[in-house]
Structures are given as C-alpha cells and as structure tokens.
Amino acid sequence: MSAGTSTSTSSSADTEARVPFLSVRDLKVHFSTEDGVVKAVDGLSFGLERGRTLGIVGESGSGKSVTNLAILGLHDRERTALDGEVLLDGRELLTAAERDLEALRGNTMSMIFQDALASLSPYHTVGAQIAETYRKHTGASRREARARAVEMLRRVGIPQPDMRVGDYPHQFSGGMRQRAMIAMALVCDPELLIADEPTTALDVTVQAQIMDLLRDLQQEFGTAIIFITHDLGVIANLADDVLVMYGGRCVEKGGRAEVLGVPRHPYTLGLLGSMPSLDGPVDVPLSPIPGTPPSLLAPPPGCRFHPRCAFAEKVRDALCSTRRPLLEPVDGHGTACHLTAGQRREYFADYRAARVN
Known part of the structure; x- marks a missing residue:
C-alpha cells in the first residue's frame, strides 16, 4: 500500500513539475479601429518554466509586445478584445480584477521597457x-x-x-x-521578468553587459524571463527556447539550438538569411525577405506568410493560401508549415547553397 502511495505521489509530483510557471493558451488580442478589427495576436500558445529564458522574435508588428502587454494586463479593456487563457503559477490573468493585477505587477511579474x-x-x-x-x-x-x-x-x-x-x-x-x-x-x-527589446538602443559592448547581467540575476533569483527582440544574434546568446512570431501567430518554436540551427519554417530561414554570420564566409550576400508584413486588418488566408514565401508554390493543392497550418511539435520543435520534412530538407539545402554560390 505504501509503495503504491509512493508511486502515486511521485507521479503526481512529476506531473506538477512539468506544468509551466507561465502558460499562454490560444491567446487572442484584437483591437477595434475605425477601419476594422486589428487581429494583433490571433491564437498564440506557449509555456515558460522557472529559471528559463524564452526569446520571442519577429519583425515589427508581429505581435511580440502586444502579447506581453496582455500578460501584464496593460491593454485598455474597453477598446481591446482579449480571449484565451493566461495562467501565472495557476492564476488566471486575462479575467483578473485590476486591483489584483496591480498587486502582481512590479512584484510577482515585472517588465523592462525598451526606452529607459x-x-x-x-x-x-x-x-x-x-x-x-x-x-x-x-x-x-x-x-x-x-x-x-x-x-x-x-x-x-x-x-x-x-x-x-x-x-x-x-x-x-x-x-x-x-x-x-x-x-x-x-x-x-519578481518571478517573471519581461524584457521588451531592452538592448536595442545600446552599443554592442553595453548590450553584452546587459545580457550578462540578466543571466547572472536569473541564476541568482531563478527568474523566468521573456526576452522580446528582432535580433537573432541576441537570442542566440541569451535564450533557452525560441518562439518565432509572424502576423500575430507563432510559426515556429523550440529549443534555441534547434530553431536557429535547423529551422523548419521558411520565415525563420528568411530571418537567418537576412542577418550576417560571424562563422561563415565574409562575402556571402544577405538575403532580405521580399515583400512586407501582412495587414492585420485583413490578413491573408491560410498561412499568413505565404505571399512572401519562396516555397509556397511547391506545396500541393495551394494549401498555403487556403488552409491555416497547425503548429505540430516533433521532439519539442514545432512549426506551422505545410511543407513536408522531406521538402524542407531539399528546398532549404538548395536555398543555403544558392546563398553561398
């Protein structure tokens, strides 16, 4: 009996240990404007454990900052439609009263803004x-x-x-x-720290000092950190896990080494191709992503990246322009893309070869 109780207790403890400290499920943040409804965040889910850093990357307007303002409860509730679930250590934040959020902000959760x-x-x-x-x-x-x-x-x-x-x-x-x-x-x-591009306006030496400081403080306090940036170089040096956002949605997420080393989404590949490499040949040209980010008043159907994607035409039945791809994690690395694993290996290798040659 005691052995059974011990096993049950151990299993329960293991289950509790796997529950993320911060859990965001199907978050939607929509703004009503004179021109229509802006779907700034449209069905975002992720988790963050204590003592780990999640890097959220993407172009301006992808929904990074809007997501974290929703977590902190800093949106004007009269003008913002919030849906989904945000749990901080089991406490629901989206429906919490303002007085409860004020008690949490600056205490249990805090934010570093870009412009000090x-x-x-x-x-x-x-x-x-x-x-x-x-x-x-x-x-x-x-x-x-x-x-x-x-x-x-x-x-x-x-x-x-x-x-x-x-x-x-x-x-x-x-x-x-x-x-x-x-x-x-x-x-x-605080147990949760959100850093919204805190190093953008600083020179590289000070950037490195700030990142070292955050790492040291995290080790000291065991803080869970969300680091928002458009700079993949910063993410490579700081984050444990990476979430890539485009058009208000997550297109790829997983461990830092997997997402940055073996990207599975064309947008992530494009971001990596548009930044210089310190390890490769110095004469390799940068490859900016063509086009512009989508309007969130009238986002494109299907995959929101498909109008700018170099591989969309290779997918059968025009799925990219008609059906939203689901984020399907494999071994903790998920991507929302209609390309098969074989297609990614072939087309991404050709893309890299073309850059070098």
Whole structure:
C-alpha cells in the first residue's frame, strides 16, 4: 500500500513539475479601429518554466509586445478584445480584477521597457523611483526603501550607488539608465521578468553587459524571463527556447539550438538569411525577405506568410493560401508549415547553397 502511495505521489509530483510557471493558451488580442478589427495576436500558445529564458522574435508588428502587454494586463479593456487563457503559477490573468493585477505587477511579474529615458520620470531621482516601487509592494519605510534602492543599483553594476541614487535619469548614460530600469524591475524579486527589446538602443559592448547581467540575476533569483527582440544574434546568446512570431501567430518554436540551427519554417530561414554570420564566409550576400508584413486588418488566408514565401508554390493543392497550418511539435520543435520534412530538407539545402554560390 505504501509503495503504491509512493508511486502515486511521485507521479503526481512529476506531473506538477512539468506544468509551466507561465502558460499562454490560444491567446487572442484584437483591437477595434475605425477601419476594422486589428487581429494583433490571433491564437498564440506557449509555456515558460522557472529559471528559463524564452526569446520571442519577429519583425515589427508581429505581435511580440502586444502579447506581453496582455500578460501584464496593460491593454485598455474597453477598446481591446482579449480571449484565451493566461495562467501565472495557476492564476488566471486575462479575467483578473485590476486591483489584483496591480498587486502582481512590479512584484510577482515585472517588465523592462525598451526606452529607459521615456520610461523613467524626469522629475524624480532614480533612487526615489526604485524605492517607491519597493514601498508600494512591501510597505517598507522610506529609509528601508532607499537602502534597498542603493543595494539594487549596486547589484546591477552602477558605480558609487550610494551617491548615484540621488541622480536624475538625465544624469545617467544610456547603459546606466537601462541598468536602473532592470534594478527597478527586480527590486521586489519578481518571478517573471519581461524584457521588451531592452538592448536595442545600446552599443554592442553595453548590450553584452546587459545580457550578462540578466543571466547572472536569473541564476541568482531563478527568474523566468521573456526576452522580446528582432535580433537573432541576441537570442542566440541569451535564450533557452525560441518562439518565432509572424502576423500575430507563432510559426515556429523550440529549443534555441534547434530553431536557429535547423529551422523548419521558411520565415525563420528568411530571418537567418537576412542577418550576417560571424562563422561563415565574409562575402556571402544577405538575403532580405521580399515583400512586407501582412495587414492585420485583413490578413491573408491560410498561412499568413505565404505571399512572401519562396516555397509556397511547391506545396500541393495551394494549401498555403487556403488552409491555416497547425503548429505540430516533433521532439519539442514545432512549426506551422505545410511543407513536408522531406521538402524542407531539399528546398532549404538548395536555398543555403544558392546563398553561398
């Protein structure tokens, strides 16, 4: 009896361990405009475990930031139609009351925005803004909050934090402002951190420092991180898993090595072909993806990438232009594409050969 109970308990524990900390299921985010309904996110699903980093990549307008604003509950509910399910440690967020979301934001989940200068108030010192976040969620005294602000500035690598805590944002460099934003986002030890292109406006040296900082802090706190970017080079250095978005949908997702090393969707292949390689020949030309991203007011039927896809005409029965491909994971690597595995091997190899030659 005890052995059976032990087995049952172990099985239950294993099942619980596999439940992602953040679970997004069939998320839809639609905006009503004078021209019609914008389907900014249209049926997106993914999971994220504690201590791991999910990189979300795609062109501007693919739905990356809209997705994460929905997770944080920052959309105007009167003008936005939200559907699906977003569970954070088992708590439903899409239908949560605003007061409950306010208690979670900055505490259990937090966000680093792209433009630190625009995100920080120019009228208050950096330290005061970090301290206010800490006081709001912990009830700490002003003295305790200021000490915590100094500690966080030191932790993110700001020199002389006990002095710089009294500086205003304009007195910080771009890299220091971004570090201050990270300090503010982490001041309450959040379990989920969303970073929305936090290194875009920074030079490559500061970018590398910020990524190292995020890795170190993740190891220290066990934080789950969503990193939004259009830069596959950043993703290659930071993410554990990759989700590729196009036209408000996920077209490919899986482990970093699989998605970037052996892409299965033509869009992912196109993104990789449009960025320079540090390992290959220096004279290989870049291959930009032809055309423009789809209008989300009137997206194309079937696969939303098919008007720009070099391989769509090779699929039988014009499936690409008529039927939406489902994301079918194989060994944890999924792609929403009508190409067969054999077709991908043949056509993608020809594509790479053409680039080299």
